[in-house]
Amino acid sequence: MADRLSDDEIAEQLPGSWEREGDEIVRVYEFTDYLHGVNFAQMVGEIAEAQYHHPEMVIRFKEVEIRLTTHDEGGITDADIEMAEFIESEKTATADSLDDVDL
Numbered sequence: 001m002a003d004r005l006s007d008d009e010i011a012e013q014l015p016g017s018w019e020r021e022g023d024e025i026v027r028v029y030e031f032t033d034y035l036h037g038v039n040f041a042q043m044v045g046e047i048a049e050a051q052y053h054h055p056e057m058v059i060r061f062k063e064v065e066i067r068l069t070t071h072d073e074g075g076i077t078d079a080d081i082e083m084a085e086f087i088e089s090e091k092t093a094t095a096d097s098l099d100d101v102d103l
């Protein structure tokens, strides 16, 4: 398992639109309706299973909050950054179908 990243490494590597909050990286995705958010969460879940790295997800009306940290290391590692980048790339690729209002 990867080691925890330094504050500078996190700041440098954090994908755009993601924020750092303590030992987590966070992004809120907005949608035109509730079910697009639900579908998006399903897609993220499939990525998580494939990567075997699982975010906390909160599905709200017209938005989904994704939180990533590496529990086994007690902080933010490359696995979290890579997962965020993967989600971003999938989101961009599927933006049309998800009517994303916040790319």
Ligand SMILES: C[C@H](O)[C@H](O)[C@H]1CNC2=NC(N)=NC(=O)C2=N1
Residues within 6 Å of the ligand: 052, 053, 054, 055, 068, 069, 070, 071, 072, 073
């Ligand atoms: C045994 C350990 O729980 C597993 O290797 C995986 C499962 N999914 C995981 N997900 C996250 N976010 N952090 C982990 O450390 C992690 N570990």
